[in-house]
Amino acid sequence: MSERPWDVLVLGGGAAGMMASIRAAEMGCRVLLIEKNKRPGVKILMSGGTRCNITHDCENRDIVTAFGPNGKFLHSALAALGTRQVVAFFEGEGVATKIEDTGKIFPVSDKAMDVLMALIHRMQRAGVTVATEESVQELTPLPEGGFTVVTSKGSYTARQVILTLGGQSYPGCGTRGDGYAIAQKLGHRIIPTRPALVPITVNTEWPGELRGITLPDVSVRVLEADKELSKRRSSLLFAHFGLSGPAALDVSRAISRHALPQSLNLEVDLLPNEKEPDIDKFLQTESLNSGKKQLAVVLATQLPRRLADAILSLLQMPADRKASGLAKADRQKLTQSIKRLRMPIRGTLGFEKAEVTAGGVALEEVDSRTMQSKIHPGLYLAGEILDVDGPIGGYNFQAAWSTGWLAGTRVAEQSRSLHDSLSRN
Known part of the structure; x- marks a missing residue:
């Protein structure tokens, strides 16, 4: 030169x-x-x-x-x-x-x-x-x-x-x-x-069991106690380490900048277009009209079947439980899990996987x-x-x-x- x-x-x-x-x-x-x-x-x-x-x-x-x-x-x-x-x-x-x-x-x-x-x-x-x-x-x-x-x-x-x-x-x-x-x-x-726009790791194993499942429209929040640090509505991907996809990546900045990410929780609204009373009414109606069906099958009309099974497991409800006779307390637990499904955060995958x-x-x-x-x-x-x-x-x-x-x-x-x-x- x-x-x-x-x-x-x-x-x-x-x-x-x-x-x-x-x-x-x-x-x-x-x-x-x-x-x-x-x-x-x-x-x-x-x-x-x-x-x-x-x-x-x-x-x-x-x-x-x-x-x-x-x-x-x-x-x-x-x-x-x-x-x-x-x-x-x-x-x-x-x-x-x-x-x-x-x-x-x-x-x-x-x-x-x-x-x-x-x-x-x-x-x-x-x-x-x-x-x-x-x-x-x-x-x-x-x-x-x-x-x-x-x-x-x-x-x-x-x-x-x-x-x-x-x-x-x-x-x-x-x-x-x-x-x-x-x-x-x-x-x-x-x-x-x-790191920013980076996948999130969680301190619980069940999300890893759903790896490969994508939810096209959910609302995700990062919480410190009940204080919202970040929120995003988009698609979410379950992975072996936790969560990825646009919704997770966009809220990850709040996690990576926090001094104690393990003190945070990730909260997912699985059906952001539905209000809690409407979900409760749906479950009540299905309990009466589709009582012979398994509850997991009823939930699978709204959510991926593997996710429905995971929610029932988290609530310690039998996988083969019938929809009939679903008590009000159980309906409320299910509704809360659908609208406010929480996972304890471990951290992120760091700069190695950050965009x-x-x-x-x-x-x-x-x-x-x-x-x-x-x-x-x-x-x-x-x-x-x-x-x-x-x-x-x-x-x-x-x-x-x-x-x-x-x-x-x-x-x-x-x-x-x-x-x-x-x-x-």
């Missing part, structure tokens, strides 16, 4: 880094993307069950709302590259997209590889130089301006750097939080990191209009390294695309301004 300084060094070849490098190169910058893996975008291939949930079918303001209090940080990034523009970007690269009932947007092919190859081909056309199998070891500001980056294979200088080294989720993809130490050494404050990282570089130290560090001019930050994490459904990819695009835009504008200034002088 040429020894003359690069206009921009992009550190980290994930979603944000690839988008940032594309934008900066297309605007005329000489860009080097440094990636520790054999190729960029490894985590993209694992996302969405290897399908890659590109974004969500909603307006930009809905993305901001979905991220909660930190969502306002994304206003400028979404204005630069919003949800519609992301879809147009990939459609323009030959990746046809589809909108699922949940609002998630996927490639029609259901192949994350198509998304990754679209990005790689766009980088190639833009003229981005990619250095793979190089881990970043140091980032040092130069007295005269610009930066030196030392990697496992050498060193590079550039006027501007975009830091997109990701978070700590799916460390098998190489995302081990390397960027936090670099940012902290440069003076940035790091909000303590924790995103909560925490990261403090947002007040980054200019949301440009993604530039307020501490070191010329340093830009984008993607999961920032303290921004949203719910499941393509929101986090949207944040990565948008912050990367905005960072790439601003470094290119700054580089052009600097070139113009030097030309005049």
Whole structure:
């Protein structure tokens, strides 16, 4: 590679880094993307069950709302590259997209590889130089301006750097939080990191016996005593360790940030469209009209049979109990179990299985209009390294695309301004 300084060094070849490098190169910058893996975008291939949930079918303001209090940080990034523009970007690269009932947007092919190859081909056309199998070891500001980056294979200088080294989720993809130490050494404050969108483990065995069962519409709450810490209505999957699926993943943040997760309970409303009196009336009617049927068979008209059997077992009711003569006290127990089924929480599966990282570089130290560090001019930050994490459904990819695009835009504008200034002088 040429020894003359690069206009921009992009550190980290994930979603944000690839988008940032594309934008900066297309605007005329000489860009080097440094990636520790054999190729960029490894985590993209694992996302969405290897399908890659590109974004969500909603307006930009809905993305901001979905991220909660930190969502306002994304206003400028979404204005630069919003949800519609992301879809147009990939459609323009030959990746046809589809909108699922949940609002998630996927490639029609259901192949994350198509998304990754679209990005790689766009980088190639833009003229981005990619250095793979190089881990970043140091980032040092130069007295005269610009930066030196030392990697496992050498060193590079550039006027501007975009830091997109990701978070700590799916460390098998190489995302081990390397960027936090670099940012902290440069003076940035790091909000303590924790797993988010991660499966939940429980301190009881019966959910594991139901592994493979998916409930398409339930309401899930995380409770500390009777205080609600988080709530989500969506689908739920029973697994050998506990619970997964969108509902569990979205409330997991409240568990991973709690000092004593074992003190928490998970409460599931199995029939959120039904009120307790209506369920009680249903059981009473079935007791009178279908008395010869087993109670489990009656419950199985509303719930998966294996789940119905598990509820009866938890209530210490015989599996072959008939529906006839169901006393009021037993009806109330069943109704309560259906509407407020509780499980003691153990914790989560941690960063190894987390889809995103909560925490990261403090947002007040980054200019949301440009993604530039307020501490070191010329340093830009984008993607999961920032303290921004949203719910499941393509929101986090949207944040990565948008912050990367905005960072790439601003470094290119700054580089052009600097070139113009030097030309005049």
